[in-house]
Amino acid sequence: MVIVSEIDEARAALQDLIAGANRIVAFTGAGISTECGVPDFRSKNSPWQRLKPIDFDIFVADMLQREEAWRRKFALDDIYAQAQPGRGHWALANLVASAKISAIITQNIDNLHQTSGVADEKIIELHGNGTYATCLACGKRHELNLIRHEFMATGAAPICTDCGGIVKTATISFGQPLPETAMQRAHDAATNCDLFLAIGSSLIVYPAAAFPIIACQHGARLIIVNDEKTPLDDQADVVLRGDIGDIFEPLAT
């Protein structure tokens, strides 16, 4: 494992590794979106450090916790709604457009890969998407602006207009099963690439954090781009230690 922390060397190493690869998979975490104003989860000043996650079972069983989950959602929603893609998103979008990247596996729910122009079929969302909601019973999609209007007026957690079921943002909470199709697509991508770029993730939440390992086990080179150490650094071929936007900037234009 080689750690590169000088910015020009990191940029050069990244571009050399990309040039030498034929089929790249990018795996993104919250760190790619922090420069867009979207907080990550485990940096010391993250707002999520003081909010204990509401487990899926609690959300379903406890109306008060459901209302708290919606309060949190709308408290942060303007940050997500106003966020624009950062240099890392634009760089990955360019690499998808040039067919260097075959898939982007993301843990993020901020829709910024889509906003940067990457087609849905190239994006694999392991933890869902926070820009809309769905009914847990019938699957009907519900738009957030309508829910927000109602919630701000009544404070009551939304129920499905079709079936009366519980409505939840289309994100995956702790304790909620990950989407099978996304997991299968991510496994197929990770086992069919020659370079796996893990970008902006602490790589501690499973099963998502298993995909860099699976890629290595199937012969891919693993590059970790992060501003702090991760538990998988020792398994990486190269670690680019620094700011994601700075490192990817030459590829973002």
Ligand code: APR
């Ligand atoms: N440049 C480089 N690294 C950065 C930057 C940046 N600009 N900003 C943040 N980071 C790093 C942080 O130091 C941290 O190591 O990105 C990493 C983000 O880690 P987390 O906050 O743990 O986010 P993530 O890995 O995506 O979390 C995984 O956990 O809470 C659940 O479902 C949630 O999808 C999320 C999952």
